[in-house]
Amino acid sequence: MSIIKQLKWRYATKKFDASKKLSSNQINILKEAFNLTATSFGLQTIKLLIIENKDIRSSLVKYSFNQKQVVDASHLLAICIQKDILKEDVVTYYNNIKDIRNTSETILKPYRESLITTIEEMSVSERQRWSTNQAYIALGNLMAVCAVEGIDSCPMEGFLPDKFDEILGLNTLGLSSVLLLPVGFRAKDDMFSDFKKVRKSLKDTIIEI
Numbered sequence: 001m002s003i004i005k006q007l008k009w010r011y012a013t014k015k016f017d018a019s020k021k022l023s024s025n026q027i028n029i030l031k032e033a034f035n036l037t038a039t040s041f042g043l044q045t046i047k048l049l050i051i052e053n054k055d056i057r058s059s060l061v062k063y064s065f066n067q068k069q070v071v072d073a074s075h076l077l078a079i080c081i082q083k084d085i086l087k088e089d090v091v092t093y094y095n096n097i098k099d100i101r102n103t104s105e106t107i108l109k110p111y112r113e114s115l116i117t118t119i120e121e122m123s124v125s126e127r128q129r130w131s132t133n134q135a136y137i138a139l140g141n142l143m144a145v146c147a148v149e150g151i152d153s154c155p156m157e158g159f160l161p162d163k164f165d166e167i168l169g170l171n172t173l174g175l176s177s178v179l180l181l182p183v184g185f186r187a188k189d190d191m192f193s194d195f196k197k198v199r200k201s202l203k204d205t206i207i208e209i
Contacts, residue, residue: 003148008197010147013154013182015190016072022184026151027075030183033145037138041115043093045085045131046138047175049078049168059167064159064180073154074184078164079138080175081131084124090116128176135178142181156180 022030027050034048051057057071064070082089094112097103119127139155146153157179164170164177186193199205 003144006147006150007144009150010143010153011193011195011197013069013073013152013184013186013190014192015187016069016074016152016182016184017187018072020074020185022074022151026149029149030077030142030145030151033142034138037134037141039134039137040130041093043085043089044134045082045089045127046135047080047082048138049080049170049175049177051076051078051168056167060159060164063163063167064156067156067158069154069156069182070159070180072184072187073182075182077142077181077183078168078177079135079179079181080170080177081128081135083128083174083176085119085122085127085131087116087119090119132178139179139181146183151183152186153181153183156182 031048031050035044037046039046051060052075054071057076060076061068061070070076090112094108098105098108122130143153143155145151159177159180161177165175168177170177
């Protein structure tokens with residue numbers, strides 16, 4: 001399978017076939033892909049919410065500007081950030097390094113203390129913005145994996161996060177939704193699926209030195 005061929009096949013799906021569902025294996029691939037996404041310092045201050053329940057998704061449509069992909073897709077993925085990043089998050093991360101790699105405390109301590117200082121010097125809004133940047137990396141990764149796996153997707157910023165957070169109970173988890181990715185299979189009558197991609201030529205987007 002050619003990755004370029006699949007990326008050309010991919011498009012922001014406007015209409016999903018509501019009768020088709022992703023397999024459990026396909027969902028597991030997306031879970032693993034999300035978890036393997038590169039994040040700054042490897043902290044993983046983002047989480048993935050996978051919503052299959054149709055009733056819940058129906059209640060979210062009006063808070064996503066009536067975009068039907070939210071309910072018609074097989075599943076709705078919501079990428080969320082932590083409302084804040086704490087010292088404990090850094091400590092937990094370095095403990096995980098110690099357990100997995102058997103790295104000595106002598107080596108880890110200066111890096112851990114430096115990262116804690118970096119985090120504490122940021123404001124809450126700066127930490128949230130930092131996490132949001134990681135969410136976009138995850139979104140791009142998931143979209144590419146979907147393309148390779150023949151899964152349709154539609155990246156969405158157009159929704160009301162506060163309403164989503166309330167309905168999905170994210171506030172109690174200390175999370176905020178920042179991006180949506182409905183995933184599933186395109187409907188046969190989605191006319192946009194046959195549209196040719198419109199992109200600048202490589203000479204207009206690539207600079208080689």
